[in-house]
Amino acid sequence: MPLLETENLVKEFGGLVATDDVNLTVEEDERVSVIGPNGAGKSTLINLITRRLDPTSGDIRFKGESIVGLDPHEVVQLGVSKSFQTASIFPDLTVKENAEIAALAAERGAFGFEFLKHRNSLTDVHEVARDTLDSVGLLDRSDTVATDLPYGDKRRLEIGIALASEPDLLLMDEPTAGMSPEETKSTVELIEQVKREHGLTFVLVEHDMEIVFSVSDRIVVLSRGGIIAEGTPDEIRGNEAVQEAYLGGVEL
Amino acid sequence: MSEKTDTATASTDTTTSTKSETAFGGSLSERWEQLRGREGTVVGLTAIFVAVFPWLFARAPVISDFVQGYQSLATLILIWGIFAIGFDLLLGYTGLLSFGHAAFWGGAAYASGIVAKNVSGDPIVMVVSGTLFAVLLAWVLGFLSLRRGGIYFAILTLAFAQMMYFMAASPLAFLTNGENGLTGVEVGSLFGMIHLEADIPAFGGMLLGTWLYAFVGLFFVGAVAVAYRILNSPYGMVFRAIRENEQRAEFVGLNVWRYKLMAFIISGAFAGVAGSLFTIHGSYVPLQSLFWTESGDIVVMTVLGGAGSMFGPVLGVGLYLYVENIVSTIQALTIPFTDIVLIKDFGFYWHLLLGAIFLVVVWVVPDGLWGILSRIREFVSAKLGGDR
Secondary structure (H helix, E strand, C coil), X not given: CCCEEEEEEEEEECCEEEEEEECCEECCXXXXXXXXXXXXXXXXXXXXXXXXXXXXXXXXXXXXXXXXXXXXXXXXXXXXXXXXXXCCCCCCCEHHHHHHHHHHHHHHCCCCCCCCCCHHXXXXXXXXXXXXXXXXXXXXXXXXXXXXXXXXXXXXHHHHHHHXXXXXXXXXXXXXXXXXXXXXXXXXXHHHHHHHHHCCEEEEECCCHHHHHHHCCEEEEEECCEEEEEECHHHHHHCHHHHHHCCCCCCC | CHHHHHHHHHHCCXXXXXXXXXXXXXXXXXXXXXXXXXXXXXXXXXXXHHHHHHHHHHHCCCHHHHHCCCHHHHHHHHHHHHHHHHHHHHHHHCCCCCCCCHHHHHHHHHHHHHHHHHXXXXXXXXXXXXXXXXXXXXHHHHHXXXXXXXXXXXXXXXXXXXXXXXXXXXXXXXXXXXXXXXXXXXXXXECCCECCCCECCHHHHHHHCEXXXXXXXXXXHHHHHHHHHHHCCHHHHHHHHHHHCHHHHHHCCCCHHHHHXXXXXXXXXHHHHHHHHHHHHHCCECHHHHCHHHHHHHHHHHHHHCCCCCCHHHHHHHHHHHHHHCHHHCCEEECCCCCCEEEECHHHHHHHHHHHHHHHHHHHCCCHHHHHHHHHHHHHHHHHHCCC
């Protein structure tokens, strides 16, 4: 059984078909990248899976169960986490609190009634938050207010928040968008390290070809909302349709 | 307040280098920094404040002559203080601007008054029934209003509160006595033996004044303790996360909607306690307690004092009620120690004065009066800690 499966997924905005009959499967322990030119429908696809958008038709199954009809937080509770294209963090909270929020949701569920309990006593939450910050390399910045971090670190924190939810599947929407070459390099290292340490299954949406080819097991190419090619990095590299549609015929 | 608590929390964590440094420093100001974040300290200091406040305000030599305070106003400040602390949990911490909190304040005031007239005038029964009413009402109104965010949420709460006002004004006049307000509320004695309006004998009376003040004071200390607990529970963190980035909070797997509803209900409960105490305090419920101006007042008080801090809103309440009740009685503003009149009928312009203070505070220190105090405190502690 695949971990994630979309079946004939369609999303239309007015007359525009942003996602056109997409059948995507992601197996457990698989690293899949979704690439495609601007406007190919990559972000829409991610937003459909995270339930930010309602599909026009089709089904999305996670661990065999349909998630169409769930709220975004319910999908996260099932084990699908997302890192955003921008540094979507909690700016006025400390780095530690940023991670704790995510760990709280993962450890204690979507909602609880513990409003008279001191949060120092939530040791499980603190442990998860600590481990996460350690693995994204922000543990020594724990007490920094998130907004004071440099941009690259904000993005690291963003990925950290997604990891602290302890997901079975991580969706990363352009994790290196807007980064300097050094920041990009360290983010790639981070992704590879996370892949090694946590054995995480992830779906990566990315523009940067270098990253895509180095971290993915399989690449899915979208164009005008539909899948035009699918295969290992080597297969995609040699695929003519991909070069035509996406790379404009440039030799890789 | 909350930030400071976090530093205190952090200092129990011995992992990073900066913290172990603070642990070694033993100067008085540092020890104070560690203490001030603790719940016992916060509640204890609040209790001390509650104990000396009416004496300083209404009876102390020199000071009280200068401020012209009186006992009943001290009680009223604490009552509105409870209201403001609860309101700030919603506005300052969760980032939701309700423009209809008069519904809970006035609703609880009416509920407790009606219970007193028809069932029992026991003050505790009154507070419990008023609060219960406010909680149920907050549940319903929150459920309906929180469907929308931002300005729409504010307008929805305003509309619901105004509906309550018009309901009380005529269709429900048989219960509420309409335009005249609910008169003839007879508040019974506490535990069947203490008359709340009576003065406390001996030393306690010198400090606190009336039993009513002591009764309200207990609720005030309780409100501070509960609010402090909430802010240091997972809720406090979740509320601030929702304020900071609602979408992200949803996407880490939190049921944002239910947390917002809880924030709304909790703040409704505080308003309910305060509203019930207001009825006990005045033995009367004015129709105006449901009017939108009351909703506006609590917003102004909270922002003036400092939204997002625990005690700021209480400062805002103090200043607002002081100007409304005392500055407004000043006949003519004179240059101190002379008879030279600067402004005739000065008190008449108290709204203008309050408006001007509000504008200046919002322009200069958006974090309110409490923000000014925090800055002074940081400045002083930087001076004190400088020679380390």
